[in-house]
Amino acid sequence: MAEDTATGLLHGASSPSPDAAGENVLARLLDAKRPLVMGVLNVTPDSFSDGGRFLEPRAAIAQAERLAAEGADILDIGAESTRPYGGAVRVPLDEERARLDPVLRAVVALGIPVSIDTLKAPVAAWALEAGAAIVNDVWGLQRDPDMARVVAEHTAPVIIMHNRDEADPAIDIIKDVTEFFSRSLEIAWSAGIHRHRIVLDPGIGFGKTAEQSLACIARLHTFAGFGFPLLVGASRKRFIASIVPSEPMQRVGGSIAAHLLAVENGAAIVRAHDVAPTVQALAVAAAIRQAR
Numbered sequence: 503m504a505e506d507t508a509t510g511l512l513h514g515a516s517s518p519s520p521d522a523a524g525e526n527v528l529a530r531l532l533d534a535k536r537p538l539v540m541g542v543l544n545v546t547p548d549s550f551s552d553g554g555r556f557l558e559p560r561a562a563i564a565q566a567e568r569l570a571a572e573g574a575d576i577l578d579i580g581a582e583s584t585r586p587y588g589g590a591v592r593v594p595l596d597e598e599r600a601r602l603d604p605v606l607r608a609v610v611a612l613g614i615p616v617s618i619d620t621l622k623a624p625v626a627a628w629a630l631e632a633g634a635a636i637v638n639d640v641w642g643l644q645r646d647p648d649m650a651r652v653v654a655e656h657t658a659p660v661i662i663m664h665n666r667d668e669a670d671p672a673i674d675i676i677k678d679v680t681e682f683f684s685r686s687l688e689i690a691w692s693a694g695i696h697r698h699r700i701v702l703d704p705g706i707g708f709g710k711t712a713e714q715s716l717a718c719i720a721r722l723h724t725f726a727g728f729g730f731p732l733l734v735g736a737s738r739k740r741f742i743a744s745i746v747p748s749e750p751m752q753r754v755g756g757s758i759a760a761h762l763l764a765v766e767n768g769a770a771i772v773r774a775h776d777v778a779p780t781v782q783a784l785a786v787a788a789a790i791r792q793a794r
Contacts, residue, residue: 527615527635528659537765537784540773541574545581545601559604566609573781580619584640606632623648630656641665642686650693659699662686666709675714679704703733712744722767735773736760758783
């Protein structure tokens with residue numbers, strides 16, 4: 503069975519002993535015993551859904567305040583587009599930091615845990631030292647060889663996301679994601695990252711066809727075999743338009759539907775651009791389940 507495969511691939515990889523350094527922000531958040539909402543803040547000119555809208559620092563800080571007021575549990579800040587369908591321009595280290603510098607500390611000051619969405623270990627280290635609490639690595643510790651070391655040294659939680667350079671409709675995407683996670687976890691153990699600081703994200707839209715993205719949500723329980731919290735970021739993704747033709751800003755309903763089903767299938771965190779309607783939908787769904 504798929505679940506047995508996921509668990510089996512983890513056998514032989516032993517997590518380091520629990521670390522005592524620093525507060526485990528992730529554990530505190532998950533103690534809420536409800537799905538968490540991660541609000542997206544793109545400080546970029548070329549993100550697929552809102553590129554350029556929050557590049558100016560005042561606009562970015564105002565958006566962070568809005569997301570916080572709408573109920574975001576985590577604010578995810580990225581200054582280099584990792585758009586899943588190609589076309590993103592790689593950003594030099596200094597430019598990525600320059601985009602973040604006038605925004606990050608102001609957002610941290612809002613008092614909500616901040617995750618740094620970056621491919622670069624030096625940016626992750628700098629952001630953690632500036633007050634970010636979580637690293638969101640869309641290449642799952644497999645692109646920058648220093649990323650796992652940075653995460654371990656800062657005793658930071660890390661989101662390990664599955665990715666591929668390009669989609670291949672011929673592959674078994676569940677097997678591919680499972681094997682990717684297993685490799686990433688070996689890297690995490692080797693670096694000394696403790697298991698209680700890890701979240702797994704199947705990477706909806708990243709190196710996947712629309713059908714493969716749907717399969718990852720539908721079979722999310724497979725990845726629960728690893729024993730880690732799961733994050734799903736379906737917000738405004740193109741797979742929604744494959745079902746109902748729409749532009750990114752018109753995909754709120756589809757995003758919420760995907761996130762509700764992801765939670766039903768085991769997601770602990772959903773990553774959303776549209777925080778207020780997502781929070782509302784999750785609260786109503788929880789109330790209905792409780793009324794059973």
